[in-house]
Amino acid sequence: RVFGAADPLxxxxxxxxxxxxxxxGTAVGEAGxxxxxxxxxxxxxxxxxxxVAGMIESGRTALAAAVRDGVVLCSGQYVPVGDxxxxxxxxxxxxxxxxGLALAxxxxxxADALARGARTVFLSAGDEDVARLYARLGFRSAGTALIADRPL
Structure with a gap:
C-alpha cells in the first residue's frame, strides 16, 4: 500500500x-x-x-510498503520530477x-506514479539478479548509470 505522511508505520x-x-542480495537473510x-x-x-513525511506531504516522494501482521516487510519510494x-x-x-514483496x-x-501523471518510470538495479527481478515487471535495460565521486 502507498503510505500517507501520517501513517503510523x-x-x-x-x-x-x-x-x-x-x-x-536476494537470498533470505538473518535480520527480521x-x-x-x-x-x-x-x-x-x-x-x-x-x-520522508515532509517529502510525502510536499509531493517530492511517495512511499509504498508491504505489511503483514502489522510488520513492514518491504518498502520503497519514488521521486517524481515533472513527468x-x-x-x-x-x-x-x-x-x-x-x-515477491519487492516486486509488489x-x-x-x-502504478501510483503513472496515476499521478508520470510518463516514464525508471530505476537502477544493484546487480544482474535484481535487474532480472525488475524485468518481470516490464523494466528493460536502457543505458548505463555512472557515478562521479568527489576527488579526495
Missing part, C-alpha cells in the same frame, strides 16, 4: 531498507522483525521518518526475501 517503513541494504524493532529505536530513524519518476530504495527485510512494492510505486 512510516518509521519502520523508512528503516527496513537500511536493514535490507546492510545485507545485500526483532532487528527491525531494535533499529527503529535509533534516534536517527525518527529523523528519517520526519524527513518522470525514479523508483529508489526498495528493500526487503532479509528474513522476508524471496516472497515496486508495482505499487509504478
Amino acid at each position: 512510516l518509521r519502520p517503513a523508512v528503516t527496513v531498507p537500511m536493514l535490507a541494504f546492510a545485507a545485500p 522483525p526483532a532487528e527491525l524493532a531494535v533499529a527503529e529505536q535509533d534516534p536517527a530513524s525518527e529523523g528519517r521518518r520526519l524527513r 518522470v519518476a525514479e523508483v529508489v530504495g526498495v528493500g526487503t527485510l532479509p528474513s522476508a526475501r524471496r516472497q 512494492v515496486t508495482a505499487a510505486l509504478v
Whole structure:
C-alpha cells in the first residue's frame, strides 16, 4: 500500500531498507522483525521518518510498503520530477526475501506514479539478479548509470 505522511508505520517503513541494504542480495537473510524493532529505536530513524513525511506531504516522494501482521516487510519510494519518476530504495527485510514483496512494492510505486501523471518510470538495479527481478515487471535495460565521486 502507498503510505500517507501520517501513517503510523512510516518509521519502520523508512528503516527496513537500511536493514535490507546492510545485507545485500536476494537470498533470505538473518535480520527480521526483532532487528527491525531494535533499529527503529535509533534516534536517527525518527529523523528519517520526519524527513520522508515532509517529502510525502510536499509531493517530492511517495512511499509504498508491504505489511503483514502489522510488520513492514518491504518498502520503497519514488521521486517524481515533472513527468518522470525514479523508483529508489526498495528493500526487503532479509528474513522476508524471496516472497515477491519487492516486486509488489515496486508495482505499487509504478502504478501510483503513472496515476499521478508520470510518463516514464525508471530505476537502477544493484546487480544482474535484481535487474532480472525488475524485468518481470516490464523494466528493460536502457543505458548505463555512472557515478562521479568527489576527488579526495
